[in-house]
Amino acid sequence: MSDDELDAVYTHLCQALGAQGEAQAPLMLARLALLLIDKLGDAPAAHALIEAAAQDLRPPAAD
């Protein structure tokens, strides 16, 4: 995947999330995660990515 392709996928995801609305966004991201895990087809890699996603997860800045 080229930088431009990564960029396009990122923007697509942002727009799709935005279209669903804030309340539905976590569910959509959960569904996306499950689809990616299925597509990955590699249990050890999936476990490692779950750990990576949770690592250093901090709440967003208080405005």
Add this chain to the structure above:
Amino acid sequence: MSRQFAPYPFEATRHAARMPPLEHGDEAQHHAVVVVGAGPVGFCTAIGLAQQGVPVVLLEADESVCFGSRAICISRRSLQILQRLGALPGFMRHGLPWTGGRSFYRGEQVLHFTMPQDANQKLPPMLNLAQYRIEQILLERAQELSDLIDIRWQTRVTSLQARDDGVDLIVRTPTGAYRMHTDWLVAADGGRSTVREALGLKLQGTSYEGRYVIVDIRMKSARPTERPAYFDPPCNPGSTVLVHKQPDDVWRIDYQLREGEDPEEAVLPHNVLPRVQSLLDMMGETADWAPIWTGLYKANALTLDRYHHGHVLLAGDAAHLVPIFGVRGANSGIDDADNLAWKLALVARGAASPQLLASYSHERVAAAHENLAHGRKSTEFMAPPDFAFELMRTAVLGLAGRHPGLRPLINPRQTSAICYRDSPLNAWPERSAAFAAGPVPGQVLPECPLTLADGSEGHITDLLRGGFTALWFTDTGPVPETLQAWARLWNHRGARCTICTLARAGGAHADAVDHTGRLFDLYGAQSGSLLLVRPDGHVLARWLDVPLPVALAEAGTAMQALLQPEDVG
């Protein structure tokens, strides 16, 4: 916090208004070209036209060059243009060159980016310089051409009437109003263009809600010239802060307002100064500092769908507004001016049909769309328009430190030279397809060091002298007589044309020698290859190994199609 404001380290000269000789309120002299707006775009257009021998009147509503913090980054592509305009030395003398930057998330560095820079380059990828200085350097260059450039300060366009063969203008000065007549009008009068308004044209696109405060300060610091960006920094949680070093101890700071902040309130010194202080504390800057100027910025991504309306041509912010992120504002305007000046000069001198100007609009509208696409993406990252972009950005920034694959998403997508891939001027694509490398028609010349005929070190962009250039690649030497005859023919027809021979190392009788041995590979060329280059440095057509008489006949067709499109069909 109270702090005394300091002045800019620059004093603008005030210029008096001047009335031309009038007959019953009309200026007696009829003009070939009037340019409205003496900003970077207006100056570059006027200088470009004057260098091609076309007289220009340049109207400026103010009495001096601009004030405040506006354009601050000049790209390599713009520097190449400024070199052709004869203004490069001033830019290199005053500006601060830089090649990269760093992005931080909550204090952790998550990206170190560099802009393209290699041994072939003559000019830095970016140069920091305040717009007042940019305008001052261009003003001085325009003054050198004062026999052809008539600058009229404090002269404001109040109305205009488009005719079939030109434009009538009414302008106002402090000492009175008068009417002017011109064959061609170039609107380089900025984002709130009077000319655009008078024509009833509307910019279309997206306006973003996120606001940035812009602050210029004076401070002595040895920090290098690079661009740090701080996302959600400890000094200003939830915000994004950009810092640019400028010449003469001026630092430009841009920071995003938090949601719900009142912009008018936020830009007041008692709100701005503590935030600057906490930023400087975080950066470890301990020197004394003073604010110079504060302002507000809101990103727009807007353009007209055409920049050519009868005898009016629009350029720069008058034609399009691109977001600040990625520094495409002034740079795309300078590119507009460079594209327009040679075409309008050919038309004004009677060497080309006015139809050539349609290609200005075609090429620069396409360029604006490319700039806007990049600008929108940068803005979505720098000033997220909704919760989704905000959420995803937080995710990217938090992961990028450990996961390099995500770092390209943080890259600020700095401006780069645009390729006019779909230009109606591009000729002989089937000939171009024979090359395995090098610039395609519509692309600018890749830079390459060369030894020039007088033995000095130079670069390929030094060979562009304002007219068309035929680059002839050869193993050894002299220009074939047929090539010289071809150039003479087109010079005779009013299109300035220069032949440049590029010889491999050891070649004699050449305008330039490829002493590094990199040129032929970079251009995918061989002995006998021919490149036809437009006055703005974009390739028009190229021939790899076509017999010279055939290539020249085809080059002639390309020139004819460019100058008199209706004769070719």
